Ligand SMILES: Nc1ncnc2c1ncn2[C@@H]1O[C@H](COP(=O)(O)OP(=O)(O)O)[C@@H](O)[C@H]1O
């Protein structure tokens with residue numbers, strides 16, 4: 001029997017800035033600025049079915065749409081298009097604290113959650129003791145939950161979710177938060193759920209756990225289903241994907257080393273060394289080199305990359321018409337970026353030293369240096385372009 005059926009589901013978010021990588025961050029953005037203007041596809045044309053009694057893992061890198069998918073199945077989020085059919089009662093353990101009211105006590109939250117799930121006060125009275133017992137929060141249950149630690153949130157959330165005994169349990173990433181003792185307890189409960197033929201959807205970065213617990217795994221990549229199938233196969237593909245990405249960004253150093261870069265310092269205009277800069281400020285890079293023997297007409301280069309390795313900008317002394325006749329021995333070369341036009345984020349700066357015609361690569365430093373950029377204004381995108389508005393009436 002099919003209990004969850006998703007057909008051609010897409011979810012677009014209207015956002016002003018596309019930079020916050022987390023669900024919570026995006027919500028914060030939204031709260032702060034209420035004026036959305038850009039559609040962002042968190043899920044695109046996602047389809048799958050889940051049979052009763054299956055435990056299905058949902059994996060994928062941060063931002064791939066896992067939480068959005070669970071939110072849609074839980075009925076908390078509405079898909080922009082597509083069809084969602086869910087049969088049976090659903091309990092969710094979504095992101096930390098979701099579903100709790102900070103000013104209310106643990107006890108009040110238990111009743112509040114129960115009523116949201118359609119339980120009467122009396123029905124919750126019957127479950128209350130077991131919930132508190134399972135959560136091991138007896139001593140704190142009358143305290144406002146805003147004073148709870150993240151581990152305590154998870155315990156309370158899990159206890160409610162399992163004690164209301166839903167047909168479908170949705171778990172998003174939370175198990176990793178609790179301590180080991182509690183994790184084990186949760187896993188036993190999950191096994192118990194499985195034995196009783198309940199359906200579980202399980203988002204986790206703990207891949208070993210996914211492999212152990214799930215009968216099937218769905219791999220999301222940028223809002224699409226990249227792969228779906230046996231845990232072992234899908235996890236193998238996912239591990240390969242992650243490794244390839246890490247491989248691309250792995251710090252490395254290479255070249256003939258006839259001449260080489262011995263160090264790089266990032267400086268503010270006053271000469272102070274820094275790792276954090278603001279959009280619009282100058283950035284000075286001081287590149288030290290050593291050429292044990294004379295090297296004629298060398299070219300120094302830099303390139304700037306985003307967190308996915310994408311190249312935003314690159315230049316070198318040849319392109320900037322700054323010929324260097326030769327280098328020999330130790331020295332320094334300084335590159336000044338008059339105004340840093342990157343926006344908020346972390347950026348890799350790669351450095352190179354090569355011959356005029358690129359045929360001899362003396363030395364490269366790839367993904368070894370990183371700076372943080374802060375933007376005090378609220379512009380959108382990755383970089384700032386000099387521009388001007390003019391109204392003509
Ligand atoms: N409320 C929102 N407004 C705008 N964008 C959002 C919102 N929620 C999530 N997103 C974006 O949608 C994408 C998918 O997010 P999410 O489902 O949380 O991914 P995951 O759980 O896999 O990390 C992310 O790029 C995220 O920034």
Ligand SMILES: [Mg+2]
Pocket residue numbers: 023066067068173
């Ligand atoms: Mg998530």
